[in-house]
Amino acid sequence: MNRLKSFTLAAFVVFVSTGFLIPPQTASAASAALSIVPKKNYVIEPGKSLNDKLVIRNIDSTQPLQLTMRVVDFTYTDDGGTPKLMLAEDAPQTTWSMKPFLTLPETVDIPANGSKSIDMNVNIPKRQGAGSYYSAIVYSSGAPEGGNVGLSASGVTLVFASIPGNVKEDLKLEKFGAYVDGKNGAKPSYKYFTTEKPKQMAYTLKNNGNVTEAPSGSIVIKHMFGPEIRVDDVNPNQSLALIGQTRTYAACIKLKEQQVSFNNSTTEAKTCDEPTLWPGYYGASLNLFYGQNGNKTQEIISSGGFWYLPWWFVITFVIVLLIASFFIWRVVRNVRARLYGPKTQKIRRRR
Amino acid sequence: MDHKLRRFHIHVATWHHVWSEAALCLFLVLFILVSPASAAMRFQERSLYVKDNEPGVITSYTVSFRYMSPQMISSVDLLFCNDPIPYHECVTPAGFDASNAQLTNQLGETGFSILNKSTNHIVLSRPPTAITSATSSYTFDNIKNPTDQSQAFSVRLRSHSTTNASGPQVDFGSIRAQVQSGVVIQTQVPPMLIFCVAERVEDNCAGTNEKYYSDLGELDTRSTLNAQSQMAVGTNASGGFAITANGSTMSAGTSVIEPINQLSESKVGSDQFGINLVENTVPAVGKNPEGDWTNAVASPDYSIPDRYKYKAGDVVAFSPNVSLMKKFTVSYIVNSSQSLRPGVYSTTLTYIASGRF
Numbered sequence: 001m002n003r004l005k006s007f008t009l010a011a012f013v014v015f016v017s018t019g020f021l022i023p024p025q026t027a028s029a030a031s032a033a034l035s036i037v038p039k040k041n042y043v044i045e046p047g048k049s050l051n052d053k054l055v056i057r058n059i060d061s062t063q064p065l066q067l068t069m070r071v072v073d074f075t076y077t078d079d080g081g082t083p084k085l086m087l088a089e090d091a092p093q094t095t096w097s098m099k100p101f102l103t104l105p106e107t108v109d110i111p112a113n114g115s116k117s118i119d120m121n122v123n124i125p126k127r128q129g130a131g132s133y134y135s136a137i138v139y140s141s142g143a144p145e146g147g148n149v150g151l152s153a154s155g156v157t158l159v160f161a162s163i164p165g166n167v168k169e170d171l172k173l174e175k176f177g178a179y180v181d182g183k184n185g186a187k188p189s190y191k192y193f194t195t196e197k198p199k200q201m202a203y204t205l206k207n208n209g210n211v212t213e214a215p216s217g218s219i220v221i222k223h224m225f226g227p228e229i230r231v232d233d234v235n236p237n238q239s240l241a242l243i244g245q246t247r248t249y250a251a252c253i254k255l256k257e258q259q260v261s262f263n264n265s266t267t268e269a270k271t272c273d274e275p276t277l278w279p280g281y282y283g284a285s286l287n288l289f290y291g292q293n294g295n296k297t298q299e300i301i302s303s304g305g306f307w308y309l310p311w312w313f314v315i316t317f318v319i320v321l322l323i324a325s326f327f328i329w330r331v332v333r334n335v336r337a338r339l340y341g342p343k344t345q346k347i348r349r350r351r
Numbered sequence: 352m353d354h355k356l357r358r359f360h361i362h363v364a365t366w367h368h369v370w371s372e373a374a375l376c377l378f379l380v381l382f383i384l385v386s387p388a389s390a391a392m393r394f395q396e397r398s399l400y401v402k403d404n405e406p407g408v409i410t411s412y413t414v415s416f417r418y419m420s421p422q423m424i425s426s427v428d429l430l431f432c433n434d435p436i437p438y439h440e441c442v443t444p445a446g447f448d449a450s451n452a453q454l455t456n457q458l459g460e461t462g463f464s465i466l467n468k469s470t471n472h473i474v475l476s477r478p479p480t481a482i483t484s485a486t487s488s489y490t491f492d493n494i495k496n497p498t499d500q501s502q503a504f505s506v507r508l509r510s511h512s513t514t515n516a517s518g519p520q521v522d523f524g525s526i527r528a529q530v531q532s533g534v535v536i537q538t539q540v541p542p543m544l545i546f547c548v549a550e551r552v553e554d555n556c557a558g559t560n561e562k563y564y565s566d567l568g569e570l571d572t573r574s575t576l577n578a579q580s581q582m583a584v585g586t587n588a589s590g591g592f593a594i595t596a597n598g599s600t601m602s603a604g605t606s607v608i609e610p611i612n613q614l615s616e617s618k619v620g621s622d623q624f625g626i627n628l629v630e631n632t633v634p635a636v637g638k639n640p641e642g643d644w645t646n647a648v649a650s651p652d653y654s655i656p657d658r659y660k661y662k663a664g665d666v667v668a669f670s671p672n673v674s675l676m677k678k679f680t681v682s683y684i685v686n687s688s689q690s691l692r693p694g695v696y697s698t699t700l701t702y703i704a705s706g707r708f
Contacts, residue, residue: 033557033559034547037541038590038592039542043404043532059547083707085703148578149698149699149700150698150699152548152563153548153702154702155705156706158705186651216435216505216527230439232439237589237672239590262673263545265587269646269673271672289505291398293399296397
């Protein structure tokens, strides 16, 4: 009987020890493939609340997806539209933070190949001032165990809320001109002289207001001798200049729209096509409008230009110039010879 | 003939300085005397308040502006178009309808009534009256909002001295507006961002090899350790996506392997930890991005073969607009020096995919 007790106790100890000592392999048994909504926009009046749903899908067909969710603030990375997430736990809250207004569950489990709608509540206090507020919802998959380099995937939904009322709107134009792609994948830049055919026109705006802005308007470019080209939509993606951001907006001179199939649905993709540009000088004019509902519409007007001088044109021009110079030189020489006689040159040489 | 040419040359040469002065005077006279082509001025303090901003609803619009020219004004023309530029072709905002509009309130310059109206056009008219009150507003009921909230629309304004908005304009200007829904009711495919990470992933993220770590092996001062992982990403959002790499460099307790902060090649015998997203030969590791769609690319600092970098928070891949699924292979390299303390060095890198604003 005692032996049986000892055996049972030993088996129990081994069972418990095994449970504690062998590291769990949870990370390698969970999905890190997700589909989320990248951006949400709301208009909410002070004192009102709003319920919405965030749909998250587990793309992995065999493993469940375990996500933790948290709200972090973000700002801009550069003059583009990439958010800079403030991921540190002790990151100070920004003045435009939506953290106090957002309510979300902390975790979510989604079965393989399944999806879930997460309830989200946005509650704006009664005395909240008008303006733009924004934060990001970060969905993190579990941290893995084992190996030297562990891999973890996270998705982010950017949430923007606009609280209507009188707001401070102030966009200052900093640059406007032709925007040419850099070599070897480098960032595009403004060019006044370019040998590459520019596909885009761009303008840079500094947002000094207390709201995000999405300007609209048009650009007209005109060749020194040729017809004009109009860019009707200078902000086709409704891109935003965040509070305090200096944002560069690039618009295709010739836009190519095509229907593409994405994840069993059709979507419209816009890319820049090769425009028809002649070598020479192009004058450009920019006419921008911005303004929130009920606030003054503000207008930005600017003009500029650029030289498009491809190498083949420069070389041809130099050759033509040399030929013309040669013929002019010959004509001048002949005229001088006829006016002053062939001796003139010899006399000059002697002097 | 020679005689004539010589006389002409002598004559012209003595007058050449006079010509330049005369040309300069002529230019200045033209510059001062040429008047602007038009005397019309822009309305100031222009605004539009849409009472209910939901797409497609019937609501009231209050149009406000300040008259600038102190002249007789008998009509105001309001044209609703996508494009605010007055001389561009007017395309009516989708779903917009002002054909049942009623003028329910007016402040400032008053006495107007609706002379005629259509889907996107309202003409206000009154007997000829001089401007006395600069800032004015007009409220219209029963206007149906545009249905497209993806783009702004505008009101093109013109004032005329005639009662039917004909003849030359006195003042002009445009107002920008946009409808926006509190909660988007999805009538079409919503924007989505698909993202997956593992040692090996399928192109469409439908499956992975379920291994979420990479083994580099044992550190050696005479060779470079390397490994690779994959991630696939795609979005139908017009703003595109960005992927950042986050996490600290490799460490064992307090001892760390320095990350490569500036783009550099792999240097055997020095402490280095770096990544890139292209195919390399030194060491032979990695793959170029796979997928037809050219919008999605590796960031410039992470797209040069045999050059590595790691800076936490850096954008390693992005697309400025819609991008079909694209697969990136991340290469990791680790070099160690003799002075590196022995230990098990490891890190966890979190790849964060976000939309762009």
